Amino acid sequence: xxxxxQHPSRVICKSGTSVKIECRSLDFQATTxxxxxxxxxxxxxxxxxxxxxxxxxxEQGVEKDKFLINHAxxxxxxxxxxxxxxxxxxxxxxxxRDGYGVVTLHFGNGTRLTVT
Amino acid sequence: GQNIDQPTEMTATEGAIVQINCTYQTSGFNGLFWxxxxxxxxxxxxxxNVLDGLEEKGRFSSFLSRSKGYSYLLLKELxxxxxxxxxxxxxxSNYQLIWGAGTKLIIKP
Numbered sequence: 191x192x193x194x195x196q197h198p199s200r201v202i203c204k205s206g207t208s209v210k211i212e213c214r215s216l217d218f219q220a221t222t223x224x225x226x227x228x229x230x231x232x233x234x235x236x237x238x239x240x241x242x243x244x245x246x247x248x249e250q251g252v253e254k255d256k257f258l259i260n261h262a263x264x265x266x267x268x269x270x271x272x273x274x275x276x277x278x279x280x281x282x283x284x285x286x287r288d289g290y291g292v293v294t295l296h297f298g299n300g301t302r303l304t305v306t
Numbered sequence: 307g308q309n310i311d312q313p314t315e316m317t318a319t320e321g322a323i324v325q326i327n328c329t330y331q332t333s334g335f336n337g338l339f340w341x342x343x344x345x346x347x348x349x350x351x352x353x354x355n356v357l358d359g360l361e362e363k364g365r366f367s368s369f370l371s372r373s374k375g376y377s378y379l380l381l382k383e384l385x386x387x388x389x390x391x392x393x394x395x396x397x398x399s400n401y402q403l404i405w406g407a408g409t410k411l412i413i414k415p
Contacts, residue, residue, distance in 0.1 A: 196348075224403075231410075232407070233405050233406065233407040234405050236403075236405075281346070283348050283349075295351070296351075297348040300346075302346070
């Protein structure tokens with residue numbers, strides 16, 4: 191089946207540094223990728239929708255200058271957390287849409303970000 | 307506004323049956339998904355319903371009633387590994403996914 195690879199799975203960084211998370215669709219072309227954040231014991235929160243070749247659409251309350259999203263190709267989207275702070279520590283998950291109409295999402299395995 | 311409701315937590319016994327309900331109010335409807343999420347992991351797809359009725363897939367079944375804005379996920383012959391959160395998600399008229407908060411299912415021996 192369709193596979194989405196997300197890397198890294200875990201990252202620990204110091205406050206003030208930037209972290210890049212990659213999301214790749216391995217056997218299909220994903221015109222749309224989604225980035226989610228999930229705090230402990232809470233549901234997925236959509237951060238932004240990333241369309242290949244165009245600017246990402248951010249959800250209300252998500253700072254686009256802090257969470258930089260690049261969707262340079264049909265198989266790769268990246269999320270960069272700039273100037274990370276401890277409150278940015280969270281579980282970040284990407285997903286890629288396979289096809290149009292019927293929304294079938296394939297999830298990456300997630301990235302556990304810890305900012306110290 | 308758009309809203310999806312599901313119980314926060316449920317407890318069931320190994321070998322038993324449990325039904326997790328989900329009600330939704332969305333702008334349009336293009337399908338309902340159930341996902342399973344173990345702690346610290348990404349969600350995994352369980353089922354997709356777009357027409358009314360019951361979809362059976364092994365130990366798991368999902369039911370949809372569009373007129374009632376209601377779905378349930380039925381898990382039979384519960385196993386300890388079924389302990390997880392179960393997320394209900396609805397695709398609205400713009401094909402955007404609206405997520406429920408998830409139901410944490412605790413299985414006891």
